[in-house]
Amino acid sequence: MSAELPLNWILEKTPKGRDELATRANHLTPGQRNLLIMADGNRRVAELLKAGADPERCLLALRGLLEEGYLVRNAAAFSPDAPVSLFATDAPQQTPHALLIALVEEQFGAQAPRLVQKIEQHPDTPEGHAAAVQACVKFIRLFIDEKQAQAFAQRAQELLPD
Numbered sequence: 001m002s003a004e005l006p007l008n009w010i011l012e013k014t015p016k017g018r019d020e021l022a023t024r025a026n027h028l029t030p031g032q033r034n035l036l037i038m039a040d041g042n043r044r045v046a047e048l049l050k051a052g053a054d055p056e057r058c059l060l061a062l063r064g065l066l067e068e069g070y071l072v073r074n075a076a077a078f079s080p081d082a083p084v085s086l087f088a089t090d091a092p093q094q095t096p097h098a099l100l101i102a103l104v105e106e107q108f109g110a111q112a113p114r115l116v117q118k119i120e121q122h123p124d125t126p127e128g129h130a131a132a133v134q135a136c137v138k139f140i141r142l143f144i145d146e147k148q149a150q151a152f153a154q155r156a157q158e159l160l161p162d
């Protein structure tokens with residue numbers, strides 16, 4: 001990776017990054033862990049660099065997280081006004097159930113199988129999709145994190161047809 005990291009890139013966790021947050025298996029430093037938590041697919045590198053007292057150390061930590069596979073650039077966020085959705089270009093080819101399953105797998109790593117079960121318990125109808133999203137939001141809120149539940153609900157709404 002080059003010495004410079006574009007400030008307008010939007011970074012998000014990979015499955016490896018989400019698993020690290022859940023297990024702490026690789027013993028990241030507190031600064032690395034904080035940046036990993038903050039890289040939610042909505043924040044630009046410039047915003048992440050302001051998270052610590054030393055932007056240069058934050059930049060080094062972000063580069064390391066990218067190189068080690070904990071973070072990845074959100075490819076769908078290529079312009080400042082682009083909606084944050086990795087599936088926007090695939091939407092016409094996939095069913096709403098498949099889109100929701102891809103979203104939970106992308107966003108929640110180790111917790112994804114339990115969320116996939118919740119999606120599959122509901123019919124592949126607009127009402128079923130809404131119920132599946134609500135069931136997932138409730139699970140995420142209870143067992144993972146309130147902010148992630150809100151982010152999931154927003155992204156699911158962007159993915160699903162009206």
